[in-house]
Amino acid sequence: MEAEPTTRRSTRRSTEHLRLGDYWSQFRESAEPPERLSADVYRQLVDLLALGLTEADDSLWLDIAARFAARHSELEHDERRVRSLLTLLASGREVTGQIGGAPREVFDAAAYRELIQARLRGEAIEAIWQVPMLEPNGAAVALGAKPANREIVRQRRKRSWLLGLPRGRGYLYPVFQFDHLREDIFPEVRAVNELLNAADDPWGVASWWISTNARVDAAPMELVGTDRADDLPVLAQAVAAPVG
Numbered sequence: 295m296e297a298e299p300t301t302r303r304s305t306r307r308s309t310e311h312l313r314l315g316d317y318w319s320q321f322r323e324s325a326e327p328p329e330r331l332s333a334d335v336y337r338q339l340v341d342l343l344a345l346g347l348t349e350a351d352d353s354l355w356l357d358i359a360a361r362f363a364a365r366h367s368e369l370e371h372d373e374r375r376v377r378s379l380l381t382l383l384a385s386g387r388e389v390t391g392q393i394g395g396a397p398r399e400v401f402d403a404a405a406y407r408e409l410i411q412a413r414l415r416g417e418a419i420e421a422i423w424q425v426p427m428l429e430p431n432g433a434a435v436a437l438g439a440k441p442a443n444r445e446i447v448r449q450r451r452k453r454s455w456l457l458g459l460p461r462g463r464g465y466l467y468p469v470f471q472f473d474h475l476r477e478d479i480f481p482e483v484r485a486v487n488e489l490l491n492a493a494d495d496p497w498g499v500a501s502w503w504i505s506t507n508a509r510v511d512a513a514p515m516e517l518v519g520t521d522r523a524d525d526l527p528v529l530a531q532a533v534a535a536p537v538g
Contacts, residue, residue, distance in 0.1 A: 421501075425470070425504055437478060438477030457496060457499055489531065509529060
């Protein structure tokens, strides 16, 4: 069967629309509005119904909805704003996408893991910086030397006796390590720092010192100089011992 030409189909559709338009026009003028509905509103309903049947599309339905909503006493003569709000509501997803934009970066699994690790390292370093620190000259005095004698501090840091944290072009030293009465490093601190190799892994060792240890229900640095100080090398050995 031969297909009907597009031009003929369009002509037939237009003719049908004209017939429907004539019908609704006659109905509009002859019919009586229902009780409690004014003639003006009734005619608008008829007009809108005629449009909806013959030319309905998304834009037209917004026009129809806005025209009805503008009949509300608080929205009278504000049909344009009502339609704008309805348009915004109808295109909400598109507007959200335009405002929100696309993700700045999309990571694969390996990159995501690295991102999480970087975040954890950052949070750990932030916590470490909450611990009171001494600059090199203060550390020298705490060791019974003159402030200018930074070499004594450097030597103890290089041997992993003293934990030093890089900061800018120098180092800072957590205060809890120093026995101010003896003007030396607490022996338990020196033993743990050597065991955990503080010179090669200062941030990891610092994190161990300040983090709560489940076995003692306290941060190891809280045991320094107390009657529980002998527990510290044992706790550190559990971390330093090879697995397997």
